[in-house]
């Protein structure tokens with residue numbers, strides 16, 4: 001039987017977690033013309049308007065592109081890295097682990113500034129490419145970590161068995177290791193996707209004229225137009241994230257890997 | 259290399275700076291079932307991994323079927339290994355587990371199908387072809403691992419403590435199964451175990467190992483009846499081992515006069531008796547009963563004597579002694595096993 005105190009704590013936690021979410025949803029339902037809570041009447045017009053704003057369409061496409069391909073690139077690097085760190089007694093493995101984890105620890109503002117100052121400015125690489133590299137780097141630690149934990153549960157002797165049955169080490173990886181860490185790789189993809197999609201501080205520094213990720217575009221939009229469409233868009237994105245995580249949990253037991 | 263099918267010559271096997279097996283030479287005959295027997299950590303698995311090609315020897319040579327395979331990679335050695343953990347592929351069905359190696363050989367589909375079915379039938383799993391390993395019992399997984407290796411028709415089949423994860427009854431059943439399969443296929447088998455009873459029951463010959471060296475290489479009968487060293491004697495159940503000294507026998511507690519030493523050759527360092535070889539109830543030695551346990555056909559006594567602890571089995575029908583009783587006993591020369599100096 002929960003005590004009164006624990007009920008109060010639970011209620012407070014839920015209020016702080018879900019409260020803002022509810023406020024945003026309701027604010028987006030406003031019939032008025034400025035962002036306000038409680039909403040000024042109810043309508044769906046701002047939710048519908050979101051789909052007609054051209055800059056949102058472009059920035060949504062860019063954010064999608066970064067989230068999908070940045071995460072795929074991070075997995076392409078992260079899965080072999082996690083495998084090597086797990087299976088081989090490499091010299092300096094600990095150092096590699098720390099370096100790989102750095103983007104989680106270092107504040108995004110600094111990562112963004114550093115990339116701008118030392119990558120974009122001196123080399124003049126395109127903004128889109130810089131964003132892609134930045135998002136790949138940001139997602140990489142998650143990819144390594146999540147894939148590592150599922151590799152950790154996979155016994156090494158299975159690969160040896162495959163080798164004795166005629167596989168090369170590489171074949172053994174694709175035929176035996178990969179199929180057995182599939183759920184972990186999918187989990188890493190989803191986590192990476194959500195991380196990348198919602199990323200603000202790094203993208204802030206790397207966004208250029210006409211090249212903006214969706215969160216940055218929303219910030220810019222709000223500076224000019226203070227209408228409820230931003231709230232509506234936020235609510236839609238939040239639903240998208242929740243739906244993805246929920247599906248992942250249901251089908252993959254996502255929380256085991258994070 | 260006369261009749262050697264698998265030939266290990268002066269193998270040195272190491273992990274980094276630690277040498278697990280210093281200098282091992284062993285010849286295995288074709289079609290033989292040979293056991294590597296020894297306590298945990300004596301280098302059995304290490305030796306197996308070297309034969310399989312999973313561990314490169316620091317020095318020495320490995321020959322299989324007349325070919326020097328020392329530098330041949332594991333995937334081209336044609337050696338099968340049944341792991342202690344079975345190492346089955348959890349994402350594949352029993353059928354696909356067994357077909358795995360055949361598919362890599364680019365065999366025709368019908369041929370793969372036929373050989374896989376045969377392999378599953380050999381170990382009595384044909385009805386479970388579509389199950390995943392997680393849906394099979396321990397004994398079935400064990401047999402699946404065996405089938406997966408056997409269908410490859412390996413020159414040598416290595417089995418690393420394959421029965422140790424099974425319960426006692428299943429272990430006995432699988433032991434017979436292994437013997438049957440070996441006779442049916444004629445495959446040369448190297449079998450690792452730390453269980454002397456298992457080794458004695460299964461093997462054509464036994465390699466008793468200690469700290470990476472061969473302590474004794476013998477038939478089961480030879481090892482059981484005539485262990486040559488203290489270590490070997492202890493391992494096969496000679497629980498009473500005493501040094502031979504000019505005054506008689508020397509145990510941890512003291513020395514007693516004994517009539518045997520005057521008649522044994524000079525290089526005998528110790529004498530050993532099984533509990534069943536000690537005579538309880540008569541003799542020149544005296545002991546006090548410190549423990550007794552009923553074991554069906556015998557009663558197992560622990561006696562405190564001037565030599566030290568004695569373990570003795572008396573027929574269950576004999577007079578029953580209680581803890582604290584004084585009893586006469588004898589260490590008869592005719593049941594003694596003479597041990598060398600090692």
Ligand SMILES: Nc1ncnc2c1ncn2[C@@H]1O[C@H](COP(=O)(O)OP(=O)(O)O)[C@@H](O)[C@H]1O
Nearest residue numbers: 273276278296297298299300301302303304305
């Ligand atoms: N991967 C390893 N790294 C370092 N030492 C090892 C490794 N595997 C085994 N050893 C050591 O080698 C020796 C022999 O081990 P092993 O062959 O596994 O023994 P057994 O199979 O007879 O129990 C042991 O002392 C063990 O500690």
Ligand SMILES: [Mg+2]
Nearest residue numbers: 299302303304
């Ligand atoms: Mg072992």
